[in-house]
Amino acid sequence: MTGTGxxxxxxxxxxxxxxxxxxxxRTKLFCRCSTAFGAAPNxxxxxxxxxxxxALPVPNPEAVLLATRAALALGCEVQERSVFARKNYFYxxxxxxxxxxxxxxxxxxxxRVTLASGASVGITRIHMEEDAGKSVHDKVPGKTxxxxxxxxxxxxxxxxxxxxxxxxxxxxxxxWLRESLVFAGVSECSMEEGSLxxxxxxxxxxxxxxxxxxxxxxxxxxxxxxxxxxxxxxxxRHCAMHDRGEPVxxxxxxxxxxxxxxxxxxxxxxxxxxRYFPDPDLPPIDLTAAFIAAVRASMPESPTARRMRxxxxxxVPAPDADALTTDRALAEYFEAVVRAGAxxxxxxxxxxxxxxxxxxxxPGAAVPVPAANLAALIALVAAGTVSNTAGxxxxxxxxxxxxxxxxxxxxxxLIQVGDADAxxxxxDEVFAAHPDxxxxxxxxxxxxxxxxxxxxxxxxxxxxxxxxxxxxxSERAGLG
Numbered sequence: 001m002t003g004t005g006x007x008x009x010x011x012x013x014x015x016x017x018x019x020x021x022x023x024x025x026r027t028k029l030f031c032r033c034s035t036a037f038g039a040a041p042n043x044x045x046x047x048x049x050x051x052x053x054x055a056l057p058v059p060n061p062e063a064v065l066l067a068t069r070a071a072l073a074l075g076c077e078v079q080e081r082s083v084f085a086r087k088n089y090f091y092x093x094x095x096x097x098x099x100x101x102x103x104x105x106x107x108x109x110x111x112r113v114t115l116a117s118g119a120s121v122g123i124t125r126i127h128m129e130e131d132a133g134k135s136v137h138d139k140v141p142g143k144t145x146x147x148x149x150x151x152x153x154x155x156x157x158x159x160x161x162x163x164x165x166x167x168x169x170x171x172x173x174x175x176w177l178r179e180s181l182v183f184a185g186v187s188e189c190s191m192e193e194g195s196l197x198x199x200x201x202x203x204x205x206x207x208x209x210x211x212x213x214x215x216x217x218x219x220x221x222x223x224x225x226x227x228x229x230x231x232x233x234x235x236x237r238h239c240a241m242h243d244r245g246e247p248v249x250x251x252x253x254x255x256x257x258x259x260x261x262x263x264x265x266x267x268x269x270x271x272x273x274x275r276y277f278p279d280p281d282l283p284p285i286d287l288t289a290a291f292i293a294a295v296r297a298s299m300p301e302s303p304t305a306r307r308m309r310x311x312x313x314x315x316v317p318a319p320d321a322d323a324l325t326t327d328r329a330l331a332e333y334f335e336a337v338v339r340a341g342a343x344x345x346x347x348x349x350x351x352x353x354x355x356x357x358x359x360x361x362x363p364g365a366a367v368p369v370p371a372a373n374l375a376a377l378i379a380l381v382a383a384g385t386v387s388n389t390a391g392x393x394x395x396x397x398x399x400x401x402x403x404x405x406x407x408x409x410x411x412x413x414l415i416q417v418g419d420a421d422a423x424x425x426x427x428d429e430v431f432a433a434h435p436d437x438x439x440x441x442x443x444x445x446x447x448x449x450x451x452x453x454x455x456x457x458x459x460x461x462x463x464x465x466x467x468x469x470x471x472x473x474s475e476r477a478g479l480g
Contacts, residue, residue, distance in 0.1 A: 011204040011239045014212060015170050015231060016162035019177055020155050021187045022131070022195035023066040029130045029154035030057030030100065030282075037193045041136075041147040049130075049152035051096030056281050059084075063128065063154035064285060066186050068295050070156045071108035071126050073184035073302065074177070078292050082107045082127070084282040087274045093133035093146050101129035101157075103276040107285070113176055119169045122161035129155050150194070156186070162201065162212065167228035174198060174224055179303045183328045191222050198227050203248070204238035213238075214248040218255055218262060230255035233262045306331060314344025323352055330356065336371030342378045350378060354395050369398045377405035389462045390414040418465040420472075423456075426464055427472050430455045441477045449473055 028035055031048035047055035071078045083105040086098040111123030133148035158177065164170045178189040178196060189196040203215040218234055221227040234253060241248050252265045301309075303325040310321040324331045334351040338344055355367060355374070374395070381391040386409050394408050409415050417423065430452055431438050441448040449470060456469045 008204075008236055008239045010206060011235075011242065012207045012209070013165055013167075013231070013235045014162050014203045014205060014215070015164035015167075016201040016215075017158075017160045017164065017170060017173065018199040018201070018217075019158045019160075019174065020131075020197045020199075021070065021158065021177075021181055021189060023063050023070075023154040023156055024185070024187050025060055025062045025066065025154055027060060027062075028152035029060050029063050029128070031152055033152065035153050037195075039149055041145070042149060044149045045151070049095070050148065057100065057279075059282065059285070060154060064287075065295065066154075067107050067126070067128050067156045068287065068292065069184050069299065070158075070181055070186045071111075072292075072296050072299055073180045073186065074111045074123055074126070074158065075113065076108035076111035076123055076126055078108045078287065079105065080287050080289065080292070081105060082285045082287075084128075084279045084285075085276045086279050087129075087276055089274055091132065092144065093135050093148065093151070095133065095148060095151060099130060099132060100279055100282070101276075102127035105284070107156075113173070115169055115172045115176065117166075117169055117172065119164065119166075119172075121163045121169075121173050124159045124161055126156055126158050129157055131155050162203075162215075167231040170200065170231060171224045171228050174227065179326060183300055183303050183306075183325075183331075185300070185328075191224075194222070197222060200227060200231050200234075202231055202234045202238065204235055204242060206242075213242075214250050216248065216251055216253050218253045219265065221255060226255055226257055229257075229260070230262055233260070237262065300328075303331075310344065310348070314338060314348075316344050316348045320345075320348045320352060324348060330359070333367055333371060337375050337378070340372040340375035342375040343382075346378050346382070347375070350374060350395075354392060358399055368402065369395065373398055373404055380405055380409065384416055384418065384465055384467070385409070386414050387416050387457070387462055387464075387466060389457070390416065393462070413461070414463065416465050417460065417463045418468055420468075423464055423468055423472055426456045426460050427452075427469065427476065429459060431476070438477065441473075441479075446479065449477075449479075 025035060027033060028049055031046050033044045033046050033049055036044070048057055068078055082102055084100050085103040087101045087103070088098045090097055106125045106127035108126040112120060114120050131150045131153040133146055133151040136145040136147055139145045160173070164173060181187050182189050187195055198221040200218045200221060201215045202218060203213045205211070205213045216234060218230045221230055238248055251267050253262045254265045255262050306325050307321040310316040310324065311318050324334050330351060333355065334347055337347040337351060359365070359367065377391055377394055380386045381388055386394060390409065393412070393414060394405050397403065397408050397412070398405065434452065434455065437448050437451060441452065452473050453466055453469050456464050457466060
């Protein structure tokens, strides 16, 4: 989205994104406090993350490992040496008066991705840092409360080049980041819980210009839709200011979704304002080439590579391949069904249909139906032993109660009937009950075949073989 109207058409949108991703560790970056979401305010704190005098930070090795996985998942160059630095600023939810981050020597540099639109986006750097706390403005009337549970939670900050030219491409880039990091086991990337947060740097310049103009930063965008909308509003504001000859002031902005507006929060600092210097309490992170190679060897297949394999090798349509790779657990279940003998396209249909529908009803729950049992059910349907409708009933029973599909189908009377005499009896009963439809069918109204087949399936309790029923109805109606 690049805005509307003659004003915005004259200008080009320039976007750079800073994405903060919470690393999926059990404890914080420099202490043993829990990172679990949803605890009572200030329950997960200790002298280290509260910045008490004399308390010393100790790096969490798991956070370093996950940050390294993040860098490799995004195609960046992991640096063998990186350094923690103190980023000095004063804010109510920053108890130490500084944030431990990385500056001159970050963990990783130089990545690049090409989006489906053809846009090529560079990743400048990935660095580790601790999160700040949270200011809460709606709990105590007339006051701001501080919750420091998030203070010290480990983050990887992913900084892009200003290569994005539309809100749609910004969202596509963010979705690529999220799926890549989730599949790599780096983060849950839940925007609702704050484990993925986006800051968008936005500017506008006349089309054809090469120099960048003054940018503003929209902080803490917590949904892809809000990110796209906020970028569009800020771009439109920049364009209008340029046309009026007003200078754009570099500042931090907030998107107010309730009023659908972007408004100033504070002036924007530059790096020298933070007075970065190496943290004297923390040694450099020295990673060996062997460690980096071992992490690289342990990386799972990327979502992009999976999509290509699903479409090129397993015959899965591209939209289904896209849907399967939005969720690593879903993709792995699908692959297990295929390994158990199911056709790729059919396995995708069942996984995205029946399996996903029930996962949506039970968020976070594991699929209770073994992949081999779903593959066996798919084989029963393909062989005509049970109808597709009956197969769905069998699957629902397997989800609730367990069991193997053929035994369930036999017990519940769902084995498909192909016996000619039984089918003829049901067809005769339907013809007798629907004489008008039969007459119109014989007169050439072929669409009524499907209607009458449906009535036979209903009368048979879903047990009739629909292909044989279709053929019998057509023959009896004298259709060629």
